[in-house]
Amino acid sequence: MLQLEPRRVATLGVATVICIVFVVMAKMGTRPQMYPGDRTEVRACQFCGGTGVESAQSEGPPPPGVRPGGPCVGCRGAKNLSVIIPGPKHPAWVKGTVRDEKLAANLPVEAVLSESQRPMQKVAGGVTGAKLTFEGQGKKVEINSNLTGRFKVALEPGHYSVKISAKDFQERSEQIEVAALKSPIWPKESARLVTAEQEADITRVDFLLSR
Numbered sequence: 001m002l003q004l005e006p007r008r009v010a011t012l013g014v015a016t017v018i019c020i021v022f023v024v025m026a027k028m029g030t031r032p033q034m035y036p037g038d039r040t041e042v043r044a045c046q047f048c049g050g051t052g053v054e055s056a057q058s059e060g061p062p063p064p065g066v067r068p069g070g071p072c073v074g075c076r077g078a079k080n081l082s083v084i085i086p087g088p089k090h091p092a093w094v095k096g097t098v099r100d101e102k103l104a105a106n107l108p109v110e111a112v113l114s115e116s117q118r119p120m121q122k123v124a125g126g127v128t129g130a131k132l133t134f135e136g137q138g139k140k141v142e143i144n145s146n147l148t149g150r151f152k153v154a155l156e157p158g159h160y161s162v163k164i165s166a167k168d169f170q171e172r173s174e175q176i177e178v179a180a181l182k183s184p185i186w187p188k189e190s191a192r193l194v195t196a197e198q199e200a201d202i203t204r205v206d207f208l209l210s211r
Contacts, residue, residue, distance in 0.1 A: 032185050037087020045081050046186060047074030074186075086181040091154040094178055094203045098132070098145040098164060100125040101208035123149045127166050127209060136160035136178075157181070162207070169209040178203050 034040075044050030052075060054068050071077035084090075103125030115123050126149020134141045137158045145151045145166075157180040165171040183197035 032084055032187065034084065035087060035090045037089050039085050039087070040082050041085050041184070042080050043083050043184065045072055045075035045079060048072035048079070050079050052077040052079040081187060083184040083186050085184055088180050089156050090181050090185075091156055092178055092181050092201060092203060093152060094134075094155055094176070094205065095150070095152040096205040096207065097123045097149050098127045098130040098151065098166065098207045098209065099123060099149060100127055100169075101210045104208060119148070119150070121148065126150070127169065130164055130166035130169075130207075130209070132207075133163045134160045135162075162205075164207045164209060166209055169211055172207060172209055174205075174207060176203070176205055 045052070048054065052072050054070050054072050072079075075081050104123075107124050111124055115121060127145060128147050128149060130145040130149075130151075132143050132145065132151060132153075134143075134153065134155060137156045137160075139156070141153060141155065143151055143153050155178050157178045160176050160178060162174045162176055163171060164174070179201070181201050183201055
């Protein structure tokens with residue numbers, strides 16, 4: 001019979017506890033946060049239509065981890081998922097760009113299409129590091145545009161005043177309205193794609209700065 005030293009037994013015990021805690025925390029991290037006014041509802045999985053089975057791909061190889069005919073990756077074969085029906089205070093995504101007004105003038109449709117398909121590509125006339133200050137709903141949020149000239153921020157629905165500033169540009173003030181979410185929020189572990197409903201929920205704004 002194998003005998004383990006007390007020190008080794010203690011070490012194994014601690015390691016086991018750490019692993020359990022890590023798994024629990026990882027699972028908790030996949031659950032979207034609830035806000036006042038939110039409620040939950042059980043719905044058929046949007047990825048498999050409630051069958052619990054992955055369907056065959058119409059074109060090309062299946063995504064990583066997806067096995068046609070096997071358990072649905074979204075609901076793991078459960079057929080149903082608990083989703084969040086967002087209330088009026090659930091934050092919504094605001095996405096957009098900050099551009100040099102002169103360089104972005106008369107931007108062709110082809111260029112806009114290319115930008116939407118290549119999120120890592122710098123937008124035409126994109127201003128890097130521009131400071132955006134959103135004030136509204138009793139809150140003040142400050143962010144910066146990234147290297148591509150894009151930005152994104154989650155804000156509680158409502159009216160906001162926005163100040164945009166950048167080195168060598170004139171400061172600009174704008175007013176925006178952040179729309180409340182309409183589509184359900186699926187578990188993060190199931191969010192393999194963004195649906196048309198979720199796309200429609202995104203408030204998109206573009207700010208132009210002049211020198």
